[in-house]
Amino acid sequence: QVQLQQSGTELVKPASSVKISCKASGYTFTSNYMHWIRQQPGNGLEWIGWIYPGNGNTKYNQKFDGKATLTADKSSSTAYMQLSSLTSEDSAVYFCARSDVGGGFAYWGQGTLVTVSS
């Protein structure tokens, strides 16, 4: 069965960077787009961008240009998102999610909580 397993909670300092991971299993990693979504405390959902692991192509929400960098390692079927120049506004739960041909995100990771605090 399809599973997306994300890395654990991160407590990081302002102005630093963090890299979170999303390990995929149960399907061919290079055949589906992997998306990243942010959910700030008590707030709704924001789409950050996608990566196509088959060729490394990426697409970002302009709001996150320069903030998020998406990469993928085909050898380990793992997608990564690096967040840079962190501020308290970046404190949130970050999800990876796989899209399918029909659209929508049918498979989600469990979420990674990132807390930015000095």
Next chain:
Amino acid sequence: DIQMTQSPSFLSASLGNSITITCHASQNIKGWLAWYQQKSGNAPELLIYKASSLQSGVPSRFSGSGSGTDYILTISNLQPEDIATYYCQHYQSFPFTFGSGTKLEIK
């Protein structure tokens, strides 16, 4: 960016009843709309895609309809496990955007 206006923000209904949640897009999204259920502390789960297609494994109590700019999620025969927040999301163009959510309470 396409704005997704979801209403109501909060909904209280009785077990066994039906409810509807609406989502209005700021431009024609041509049916490229999904609905999600998010229970407290969990990742969202896909209910409906392409406006009206039921995701595998989702109870048939959930249904979606609409076209153009206006879409509806209907939940019939409300069950206790339906307590959650519901979101719409378009994928017509980049960036994908979500509605602000509808929190459903059972009376």
